[in-house]
Amino acid sequence: MENTVNLNSVNVVCADSLQYIKTLPDNCIDLITTDPPYFRVKACKWDNQWPDESAYLAWLDEMFAEFWRVLKPSGSLYVFCGSRLAADTELLMRQRFNVLNHIIWAKPSGPWNLQHKESLRSYFPATERILFAEHYTGPYTPKSSGYAEVCKAGKKNTFQPLIDYFRNARLALGVTAKDIRAATGKQMASHWFSESQWQLPNETDYLALQKLFDDIAHRKIQQTELDAPYHQLVTEYEVLTRRYSELVEDHRLLRRPFAVSSVVPFTDVWTYKSVPFYPGKHPCEKPAEMMRDIINASSRPGDVVADFFMGSGSTIKEAIKLGRFALGVELEEERYNQTWGEIFPKQSNQP
Ligand SMILES: C[S@@+](CC[C@H](N)C(=O)[O-])C[C@H]1O[C@@H](n2cnc3c(N)ncnc32)[C@H](O)[C@@H]1O
Incomplete structure (x- = not known):
């Protein structure tokens, strides 16, 4: 396991995020854009680590406390969440951060077309939620940039x-x-x-x-x-x-960066296409264009961008292309090795 803290280069780490983040100094990250486990939405081991919902939410809250600590006063936070626990996640976030938007990613295509509509007992969830937040300047847990x-x-x-x-x-x-x-x-x-x-x-x-x-x-x-x-x-x-x-x-x-225009999504409804299947695809892989637009909107070249649930590295790969310093953390070794190989294709040995 890599455990060094070097925010002057690309850092991808195979570790438990909650343990790893505690080794980072305060106020060292400009943008956190991350997609934590959703709790019992995916049949993967990483999404079934907690005995019940309250244990999962307690873990998420501890993670948010660390996000608060490491995120610079002018930093931005994007947290992806599944539709079922989006409201609980937002309430937790609001205790520490000023939630600016509850973005709906409306996927233009998906498995709902194959559904037998008449047998549905509620509307088919065809969206993902992205909570976009900044630090409070008050009254809860302020961390002012001074701007x-x-x-x-x-x-x-x-x-x-x-x-x-x-x-x-x-x-x-x-x-x-x-x-x-x-x-x-x-x-x-x-x-x-x-x-x-x-x-x-x-x-x-x-x-x-x-x-x-x-x-x-x-x-x-x-x-x-x-x-x-x-x-x-x-x-x-x-x-x-x-x-x-x-x-x-x-x-x-000193000011939190934010820059959108008419050529990128500037409202809170996004319609990026999902990543099509390919062998080795991460089940929750986020579209590269979406990560590019988030990074461009909410960070500047040379900023530190972190994804504490790196998966396929969709955030890290775009951050590198856009000239940001990137920090990615992934728990599962097999996934980490695959992502590492994609980020550093010409190197045979991991650091
Ligand atoms: C929802 S997926 C993120 C997928 C990612 N957004 C992408 O585009 O590929 C969550 C990822 O976090 C990893 N993970 C789960 N628990 C973790 C932990 N405690 N520390 C670090 N990574 C963890 C999982 O293995 C999984 O790859």
């Missing part, structure tokens, strides 16, 4: 001159929220004078504010405030907005 915090603080700092202009004018004249609402007819007028969610008023509202502030200044025999012309504020706002965009761009790598 949201950097953007929030950066926004406040960048727009501070304009925030101060409005806030100081209001403080100087003691203008109340009621006055502002009455002058502009807007309920959310406080945004123009707050730090956290500051917004530039539109021209009509700004002119109404100028009139209100002028009137109050005259009444209190005080210096007038909010005296900058609107076009000057707009120019300053545009300069600061550009500066803020540059700051966001500088921190882009």
Whole structure:
């Protein structure tokens, strides 16, 4: 059994995932896309390892706890599941991760065509489920990438001159929220004078504010405030907005990657064709195009992509092609040897 941790190359390991993952450091993986056993769906030994459903779910929960630990704060998680325990799996995942999508992989063809439809007592399951998740930033078990915090603080700092202009004018004249609402007819007028969610008023509202502030200044025999012309504020706002965009761009790598387009599935219903039979095919082999699209959507070149239930290596093979560092773990030695030979066809000895 290979047990070294080297995330700078392709790593395929023959091991029990739960034991193996515990040897990995925290926050070392960018994308986990994996297809764990479904529990008594397949007649294979690996799908019948647990005495009952609750033992299986307890094992899955322990696995998810490790996924949480090793997945980077900006990482993505895709978990395939069978239709029967998909709801239980999603509930478990939600305790640790923010589930973003429950994707339906609707297979365009399959054994249902051969079924005697009239003898069915419920609808034939022609789909697989893929749960797509990220870390929570709160309230359950947060692991923040820092991106949201950097953007929030950066926004406040960048727009501070304009925030101060409005806030100081209001403080100087003691203008109340009621006055502002009455002058502009807007309920959310406080945004123009707050730090956290500051917004530039539109021209009509700004002119109404100028009139209100002028009137109050005259009444209190005080210096007038909010005296900058609107076009000057707009120019300053545009300069600061550009500066803020540059700051966001500088921190882009902190953010969870996600990139789809009109040429790949961008909704939560997918229709990839199943892998046709060939001698030695894994009974649950996932289509290469689907794994390619997942990896492209949710990781960047050079990222670490892991599949802890590697099977035929459908994830690992695509990750290598796309220039990602790949980590695959498979329990069954015979399957591991076959997959290893397909990944490294020119090498005769395993590492
Ligand atoms: C559902 S299949 C995954 C198939 C894979 N998605 C593919 O495209 O070929 C699950 C795989 O996980 C392996 N497996 C089961 N329990 C495991 C464990 N505890 N650790 C590592 N691999 C395990 C099984 O041998 C099986 O090959």
